[in-house]
Amino acid sequence: MPPDPMIRRHIYDRNISIMADKTLLLKNADLLCTMGPRDASSGLSAAHVGRLGDHCGAEIKNGGLFARNGIIEAVGDTDSLPADADTVIDMTGHVVIPGMVNTHHHMFQNLTRAVPAAQNAPLFGWLQTLYPIWCNLGPDHIYWSNALAMAELALSGCTTSSDHLYLYPNGARLDDSFAAAADIGMRFHGTRGSMSIGESKGGLPPDRLTEAEPTILADCQRLIETHHNADRYAMHRVALAPCSPFSVSMDLMRETAHMARAYQVGMHTHLAENSEDIDYSLASFGMRPGEYIEAVEWIGNDVWHAHCVQLDPQEINLFARTGTGIAHCPCSNMRLSSGIAPVREMIDAGVKVGLGVDGSASNDSGHMLNEARQAMLLQRVMKTGDAMTARESLALATRGGAAVLNRDDIGVLAPGYAADIAAFDCRGIDFAGAEWDLLAGLLFCGPIKTSYTIINGKIIVDQGQLVSMDMQHLLSKHRAMTADLMGKA
Secondary structure (H helix, E strand, C coil): CCCCHHHHHHHHHHHHHHCCCCEEEEEEECEEECCCCCCHHHCCCHHHHHCCHHHCCCEECCEEEEEECCEEEEEEEHHHCCCCCCEEEECCCEEEEECEEECCCCHHHHHHCCCHHHCCCCHHHHHHHHHHHHCCCCHHHHHHHHHHHHHHHHHCCEEEEEEEECCCHHHCCHHHHHHHHHHHCCEEEEEEEECCCCHHHCCCCCHHHCCCHHHHHHHHHHHHHHHCCCCCCCCEEEEEEECCCCCCCHHHHHHHHHHHHHHCCEEEEEECCCHHHHHHHHHHHCCCHHHHHHHCCCCCCCEEEEECCCCCHHHHHHHHHHCCEEEECHHHHHHCCCCCCCHHHHHHHCCEEEECCCCCCCCCCCCHHHHHHHHHHHHHHHCCCCCCCHHHHHHHHHHHHHHHCCCCCCCCCCCCCECCEEEEECCCHHHCCCCCCHHHHHHHCCCCCCCEEEECCEEEEECCEECCCCHHHHHHHHHHHHHHHHHHC
16 A cells, blocks of 8 residues: 555655755757747747747757756757756757646556457447446555556656546545655646446446545545645646546536636546537537536636547637637547547647547557657548648647646746656667658657656656666556456456
8 A cells, every 4th residue: 555645745845855956967969849839829828938938949959958956947059058967868869859748547547458348349338348347446556557657658758647537436546646646756637536427317437436526525625735736847736527527417517617716726527529428418418518518617728628529610619719728639539439539620720739648448558659649640631641740749749738737837848947858769770761850750750668758857767767666566566456456357
């Protein structure tokens, strides 16, 4: 059993103080891309754009950066940077980008990858197959599945992740997820999911996976007061996240929105994922998804919705007008045959769009670079070869995700931003022949694992190896958790 979360918080705070006055220098990168938007058309605020420095959208050969205490102070040609630091990494042969931002995940689901009965089912059937297995989850399952998920993300170049935990059987708590994030070193937005409408009341989940709505709201308040940090560069934040329109009441949606806004935290849910989702909304509420989210007050800059595959043009415009964000999950959408989200139309309309790997039982992977690759390819399949460029897709994976999570301190390599960095070795077979355009090669020739992942100035992946937790121990514990569920299925 992982230690008590308050002990974890003490350890985390102590480690922050230990890190004080530590400097980091990256130098000699074959290419460093800042991923800063070139103008305000990105959907970010003018103030955000104004902080990007001289290398707005720059792609710098022989590039590097200098950071102090986890915050970038200078970015540019290596010769323009300080000559030394406490930690110096020679990035010769590497492409360096901002750490990617995962806007939607269900980390516990990596314990139920490739379950035979769920392999070929669409969303609702897939859920109904897996719900009985998930009834057996407990605190240890949540901790070790989250630790593995964050290790997997870090190895793909992801430095910030949200997670949507919406079921809490057998004493499981979101605190277990925060404990795993602290141990791996992931910048983490834990979202308190919930289900209150079970099968007996016309919902999709079994009754035993639902909670009473007063219990849900009380725990939401507890988690905000325990774990949420609104400060710039915060490592841990909380958002409130009723699971979906088909698993909670409209009253709970409204009450959750009121609490979230009283505490000024984010709001997250699933929306318009597939045609079944639309049919349920029309049959149960007499409303399309856009009408529904307006009715329950779930629009605004503090809200992001997952999937949104089936939004119509009017709903896309609603998202654009209100600053509501979207977590685009291309691999999961393909895996569950949900469809192809109209991402080109969303971006062109001015909607904030980020990427999400979604659950490891609907994606069966947690590789952010692959998610960016698939986002690019899907728009080309849907439209034309130039419908989405590699650079556009990488922007969705970095600064796009930051905007969706309503953060202006990550997703870009520039002075004043967090030292969250991913570096990929371009000297191997994956990149052979891609010297024409190394940045585009990350997507066209990938996906590959990161060589270095740095979060808040701390090295989490070093020369391709996770260093914040023993990988063999992690895998052993994870296998034991999977075996436990298989034995109870």
